Amino acid sequence: MTGATLLRRIAPQLLTLAAVIVLVSIYYPAFYQIVYVNDRLVGIPIDVIKRGAPVALLAIGMTLVIATRGIDLSVGAVMAICGASAAWSIDQGYGIGAALGLAGAAGLVCGLWNGVLVAFFGIQPIVATLILMVAGRGIAQLITGGTILTFDSDTFSFLGSGTLLGVPVPTVIWILTGIGFGLLVRRTALGLLVESIGVNLRASTLAGINSRVLLVAVYMGSGFCAALAGVIATADIRGADANNAGLWLELDAILAVVIGGNSLLGGRFSILASLLGAMIIQTINTGILLAGFPSEFNLVIKAVLVIVILVLQSPRIVPYLELLTTRRQRVKAPATKMEAGK
Amino acid sequence: MLERLLMASVAVFSLGAGVAGAQTIGFSQIGSESGWRAAETTVTMNEAKERGIDLRFSDAQQRQENQIAALRSFIAQGVDAILVAPVVATGWDSVLEEAAEAEIPVVLLDRMVDSSPDLYLTAVGSDLVHEGRVAGEWLVSAVNGEECRVVELQGTTGSSPAIDRKKGFEEGIAGADNIEIVRSQTGDFTRTRGKEVMESFLQAENGGADICALYAHNDDMAVGAIQAIKEAGLKPGEDILVVSIDAVPDIFQALAAGEANATVELTPNMAGPAFDALEAFFADGTMPEKFIQTESKLYTQADDPAGEYEARKDLGY
Numbered sequence: 001m002t003g004a005t006l007l008r009r010i011a012p013q014l015l016t017l018a019a020v021i022v023l024v025s026i027y028y029p030a031f032y033q034i035v036y037v038n039d040r041l042v043g044i045p046i047d048v049i050k051r052g053a054p055v056a057l058l059a060i061g062m063t064l065v066i067a068t069r070g071i072d073l074s075v076g077a078v079m080a081i082c083g084a085s086a087a088w089s090i091d092q093g094y095g096i097g098a099a100l101g102l103a104g105a106a107g108l109v110c111g112l113w114n115g116v117l118v119a120f121f122g123i124q125p126i127v128a129t130l131i132l133m134v135a136g137r138g139i140a141q142l143i144t145g146g147t148i149l150t151f152d153s154d155t156f157s158f159l160g161s162g163t164l165l166g167v168p169v170p171t172v173i174w175i176l177t178g179i180g181f182g183l184l185v186r187r188t189a190l191g192l193l194v195e196s197i198g199v200n201l202r203a204s205t206l207a208g209i210n211s212r213v214l215l216v217a218v219y220m221g222s223g224f225c226a227a228l229a230g231v232i233a234t235a236d237i238r239g240a241d242a243n244n245a246g247l248w249l250e251l252d253a254i255l256a257v258v259i260g261g262n263s264l265l266g267g268r269f270s271i272l273a274s275l276l277g278a279m280i281i282q283t284i285n286t287g288i289l290l291a292g293f294p295s296e297f298n299l300v301i302k303a304v305l306v307i308v309i310l311v312l313q314s315p316r317i318v319p320y321l322e323l324l325t326t327r328r329q330r331v332k333a334p335a336t337k338m339e340a341g342k
Numbered sequence: 343m344l345e346r347l348l349m350a351s352v353a354v355f356s357l358g359a360g361v362a363g364a365q366t367i368g369f370s371q372i373g374s375e376s377g378w379r380a381a382e383t384t385v386t387m388n389e390a391k392e393r394g395i396d397l398r399f400s401d402a403q404q405r406q407e408n409q410i411a412a413l414r415s416f417i418a419q420g421v422d423a424i425l426v427a428p429v430v431a432t433g434w435d436s437v438l439e440e441a442a443e444a445e446i447p448v449v450l451l452d453r454m455v456d457s458s459p460d461l462y463l464t465a466v467g468s469d470l471v472h473e474g475r476v477a478g479e480w481l482v483s484a485v486n487g488e489e490c491r492v493v494e495l496q497g498t499t500g501s502s503p504a505i506d507r508k509k510g511f512e513e514g515i516a517g518a519d520n521i522e523i524v525r526s527q528t529g530d531f532t533r534t535r536g537k538e539v540m541e542s543f544l545q546a547e548n549g550g551a552d553i554c555a556l557y558a559h560n561d562d563m564a565v566g567a568i569q570a571i572k573e574a575g576l577k578p579g580e581d582i583l584v585v586s587i588d589a590v591p592d593i594f595q596a597l598a599a600g601e602a603n604a605t606v607e608l609t610p611n612m613a614g615p616a617f618d619a620l621e622a623f624f625a626d627g628t629m630p631e632k633f634i635q636t637e638s639k640l641y642t643q644a645d646d647p648a649g650e651y652e653a654r655k656d657l658g659y
Contacts, residue, residue: 028546037549038575044545051538147377147659148533148562150592161573237533237566244532289542295499295528 006272013260013276016309020280023305024287031290040163044286046171052282053170054079054229054246058253059260059274060174060181061222066257068218069198069266070118070125075253077136078110078226079246083234084143090151099156103227110136111223115216133250140242150239160235170232174275177228181221182271191269194218198266256281259309280309366396367620368416369425369613373404377590378610379427380658382452386425386613393617406430410437417444423463423620425613427451438462447623451612464619464630466612470506471513473638476606477585478514480640481555484583484603487520490554493543494526495536495567497559504528507559507587524552529563536563540570550576555583561593561605568601579603579643589641591654597647607639610657 025031034043058075065072086103090096110132117128143149162169185191196204197211205211229249234240259277262269284305288298311317367390374380383399390397398421400412406429416424417440424446428434431454438461441448450465481492494511497504508526515521525543529536536558544550550571556578558564564586571578578584578601586593589607596602619630641650 042545042549042574047541047545051541146374146380148592161569233534237537237569239533241533244530244534286542289527289539290546292525292546295496295526298499298528 009261009270010273010276012313013273013280016259016312017276017280017283020283020287020305024283024290027287027291036166039166040168041166044290046168048279048282048286049171050168051286052278053168053174053232054249055252055256055281056174056275056278057177057225057229057232058222058249059256059278060178060271061225062250062253062257063260063262063269063271063274064181064185064194064218065125065222066254066262066264067194067198067266067269068215069201069264070215070219071129071254071264072114072219072222073126073129073250074110074114074132074136075222075226075229076246076248076250077133077140078107078223079230079233079249080140080240080242081110081136081143082106082227082230083245084140084149084240084242086156086231087149087151087234087240088143090153090156091149096153096155100231103231104224107223107225107227107230108220109223110226111220112216114223115219118219119212119215137242140240140245144240144242146242148239148241152238157235157238160232160237170236173228173232177225178271178275181225185271190214195267195269198269252281253278255306259306259313261313281306365394365423365624366398366419366421367423367425367617368398368400368412368419368421370400370402370409370412370416370427372409372427372429373402375404377659378588378608381610381654382427382612384657385610386451389611389613389617395617402429404429406433410434413437413441413448417441417446420444421446422624424448425451425616427612428453428455431456435461447620449616449620451616459632463623464616464632464634466616466619466634466636468608468636468638470503471510472635473587473606473608474507474510474512475514476510476638476640477507477557477587477604478511478516480514480604480606480642481521481557481583481585482515482518484585485518485521485554487518488554490521491524491547491552492521492555492557493540493547493553494523495529495539495556495558495563496526497528497531497563499528501531503531504559511557521555523557529558529566531560531562533562533566536566537570538566539563540567541574544570544574544576550574550582553582555585558584558586561586561588561590564602564605565592565596568596572601577601589639589650589654590659591651591657594641594647594651594654597641597643597645598651600643602643604640604642607637607641609636609639612636 031044034041034045062072082103085106086099089099089102114129114132117123118125159169164172193209193214197209197214201211233245256277257274259280260270260273262274284302288301369386371383372379387397402408402412409429413424424441426448428450434455434457438448438457442461447463449463452467454465496508527539529539547553556567558567564584568578568584571582576582584602585604587606589605593602593605615634622628
């Protein structure tokens, strides 16, 4: 994808993000202030890119799953499982390496479970992942013993609340993960193959793509992203809360992918646009907290903003918007140049 | 006086035990929905053991039909009394009538039912508004007339603890014009949200410099908020006073470390007052009040938080 086409692809998301930021700064003018204190950057934009980390990570995996025409409802529960595994292993004194390894392995195993159900048993993704969504919190509770499993490890909690060169570590993690997944699918043919099985699974298989293995790999990728998100959430509060870690985040992740302009019917996808979607959602969340409305309004405000964003991006509305902009361009530029531009 | 009371209660107890032998009491618990609930089960079993009561325990796994079945089985076994922590408020009439016909007294723990009060002996529970009031009154005495801007972390929007604990706190600070709640948002009773919302409060209030105190509707949110305050470079407990409700073990660690200032206990010992009422009832037919309110005890840094933590950490919270 060249720079110009990429910009055109993510333009709606960038515009939306800018609009949401402007809206929030009307209620909270000091939005843009960023200061450097105690070796860390402090400010609302920093809060947004830090607090948005779990949804951003989930959105990376979710984008690929949705590109295959699937959906992964289990990511919130997988976060809880992985967070609980990590906290348990720290609590047992196995050290940070073991904790991260265990959490990552747990995420991959959960993804493998989902992938096998979808790819080999042909169960509809929404049902296959629903199983783990429901059962996952039970598994996490078994690991934590039904309590909030707290631990005392500065190295591990660094992953949730530490900073690198002033930037919060969760932010670094989601940006690196996004770049990693982006390079993996766009510098190889993997992205194209994922899109092709999303468009037509049967035709892709007949064309020689090993769609089963690819599907399992995509769900495992989603599980791995959920593991990272779970580790961050657990490290952030220095404890594994099986009941509440990642609760309802699967829905925010799906929303981020949709706001990112990716179709739930599979096919073409953009991880970058999904990440922008995650940041749009987090800006709304943070903005609501700053604006100081009574908490009864939180969900209503969020819903109204999301509806406005989705309507403006809908395929029925976009042609009208484009018509308006092109007319203006035609007035400015001579017709011949427009033709040449094409 | 105290000695006489003690003597009397010993006499009453031995009389009750003498009549019925070892008492058998059935206890239908909701299930293990939270750490507090687990602690309530542990404390109830300990109380029964101390009093020599044969406790028949039944876990309903959050389902009313299991509780009704458990109550019917207690009635069939002919227990002396039944304790029940009802999972929902409705649908108890017929099974309570069956217990009344078998002349088995029923005591409700922690939650209420909407059946006629004639159908149960008494109910033991805490007063959520009172808990909030105790927290508010503590803050009034702690700031001692100085200007104080308070931020509030509410429970889940619309839940009765969130509504009542907010109301109680506002009543507690009602007389003090120097105390003002400047920001109030929901933290959903969780650590994660407590920390996230506190971060935005700190941002919005001049990096926390304009906040004098935090009131959290439960300890978990306070624990999350304490971390946020520390990460913002402030000292929780000194720069920002922290008061919350529940008295779970983790808040005692924070109290011991000087990072929290006060917590109001929601006691898991509902069974103690229930057993007391039953003993009196069996001894001479004393009818207890229809609602026995448990004490909402205030704990501060001066109340041996480290010792309280040790006493509570194994209760299953």
